[in-house]
Each structure stands twice: as C-alpha cells, then as structure tokens.
Amino acid sequence: MTSETTTGRRGSYAKGVAKREAILDAALPVFGQSGFHGASLREIARQCGVSHQSLQHYFATKEDLLLAVLRRRDERLRRHFGDASGMRLGELLDLAEYNVEVPGVIQLFNTASAESTSPEHPAHDYYADFYEQIVESTSRYLAVAERRGLLAPGFTAETAARVVLAVQDGLQLQWLYDRDAVRVAEAMRLVIATIVTVPLAELDELSEG
C-alpha cells in the first residue's frame, strides 16, 4: 500500500509487472529441475526475494504458476501456429539454436512435457494442445513439399513434421545428459536435408506462393 502512494499508480503497475517477470524467471529452473510435483512455491519465493504470500498474490496456485511459465516460454513458437503458410522449419531451427543458450529452458520443456503425459497433470491439456498445434502447423508448411513430391520416399507432410519435432525433443534430452557431444540444430539440419529434397529457402517460396 505504502509503495502505491509513494510511487503513484503507474510506478506501482510497472513494479508489479517486473515482480511478476522476476517470479517467472525464478520458477523456470525450479520446475525444470524438480518437476511440478517436486517444485516448492516457498523455494521459488525465496529465490526471487519475495514473501510466499506476495507470490500467491500473483499466482494463486502452483498450477497457475507452471502454466504461466510454459506460456511465456512457448510464446515464440505459438505465435506461428496461426500462420496461413504454417510453421517454417527455419524458425524451428533458429529456436533450437537459441534454446541451448538459455539455461533451464530445455530442461523445463523436457520435464514438463514428459510429466504432463499423465492425464491428471495440470499441464496435460496445455501440452496435448501444444503438440497438436505444432504438428498441424508444421504439416501445413510441408504440405506443398508433399504435393510436389519433394519428400523422401514414404514420408507424408505429417510424418515429416512429427519426425523433425521428435528429433528436436529427443536430441535436447540427450544434450541435457552430454552437452559437449550433442549439437541439436546441426543434427536437425542434416535430418531435414535427407527428408526434404530441396533447400528450405526454396520451400519457403513455394509455401508462400
């Protein structure tokens, strides 16, 4: 209350936004390391220097906090889900390169997507929907390649999309065990080049045209 009077409503609002972001930053590695069941709101509050009560002002439950962390993390991907020409493979590759620079992000994704396969998990619907949409939008991007016979024998647009996404998820898991041995984006590029028989720049043009 005091701070609202001193700094005015605007300053207070900005402070609130900053505190919310600080909580999300602190929560990400905790959920990544301990999973949803093992993560503690008290520990997250301690790490960003707010009281447990203050944290609950922003996120009433651990479920709310986890979902907010996931939404912010996946925002860059999710904004392509509605693109008419679908999710470009180039964007996926850029993101794979970016992810390895941000500690905790890959671990959060791996832990959360694995434990959320259980239907009772609070992020189950979030991830079921996330996979459905990313497969759908990547398949839409690859549809033109399927129509023009530019995929390796036996591949449909959907199989190709699922395989590329699987390579990313699986290599990120291996990377968490051995960061020196695994180059996620590099291996994804090799796989894409064996499945899609034209350069991606050409596919980008076809999918827009």
Added chain:
Amino acid sequence: MTSETTTGRRGSYAKGVAKREAILDAALPVFGQSGFHGASLREIARQCGVSHQSLQHYFATKEDLLLAVLRRRDERLRRHFGDASGMRLGELLDLAEYNVEVPGVIQLFNTASAESTSPEHPAHDYYADFYEQIVESTSRYLAVAERRGLLAPGFTAETAARVVLAVQDGLQLQWLYDRDAVRVAEAMRLVIATIVTVPLAELDELSEG
C-alpha cells in the same frame, strides 16, 4: 516366519521372488504417472496388496525401487551393449514395436529420463550411463556404414545413432499425447531408410563380417 516353516525354504524363496516381481509391476505405472517425486511407496504397496513394511523389506527406499524398475525395464536393451558388433537397429525397431504393447513402459521411460536430467535425481547416473552406452553401441553397429560411405551426406555413425534414438524418444512422447496418430516403429523405419542407404539385412552382414 510361519510361511517359511509351512512351505519350506524353496517355496518361501519362490514366493519372495514372485512378491518382488509383483511390487516392480505395480511400481512401474506409478512412477510413470507421478514421476519419482510424486510417487508414493504407500500407494505402490496398496496396489500390490502388501504392507508398507513388507515392501520396505524388498526395497529399503524409493530410490532403490525406482532403480530396480528401470533396470528390469531396460534389461533387453542393455544386454546388447557389450556385443562386439554393437546394437543392431533391427533390435531397436523390434523393441519400439513391443513397447507400445506394454502400457506404462513408455510413460515410465519418458518421465524418468526427463526428470533424471537433474543431477540431484537418484537415477541421474543411471540414465547418463544408459545414454552413453546405447549411443556408443549403436554407433559401433553403424561404424561399418560410415567407413563404406553408406550414410546420407553429413552423417557420422554417431550422429546417425543419436538421431535414430532421438526419433524414438521424441515419437514415443508424441505417442503418449495421441496414440492414434503416431506410429513409432513405422516412422523410425522411414528415417533409418533415408539415413542408411542399404537395407538393414545387408548392414547386419557387413557389421558381423
């Protein structure tokens, strides 16, 4: 004690083995659904109809029980790690086909391998070692293909091994979200056929020869 006198040592031993197996059977889906942190020994004991105390006679701690479940689950793969000619891709494909028939096995593997990326997790060393060995033995199998130029452009034996294992892990995760849409072994076969430019039967002969 009473049962030992009644059934004799042999019967008692066989009973003990059967009870141990029953506990492992009950524990597998619980660890798969709730993860290590969320799983409860009491719940597992309840599900296989033994007392909490009796369960602890077989597995003193939750860590011991998880590791025993993982070891039994991975046994079929692990016995190929020492093969001089390495882990055959055909064996991986057979196992991928088998896994989707055993409820809970894929979910256990996904949850445990993801949460174990955290160095404090009791199965961290188990999985770090598991991935190192399976990558190593699959690479050994593929070495002859690399030497003879039978891999797609840019692939080494190790990259090919890592990609095939990643496709399996990643597709199994997608399968847990949408069991009707994902055919794990089928997609793995397509990927292998684009990376390895000869039929697997031919590669088996080369790697043995």
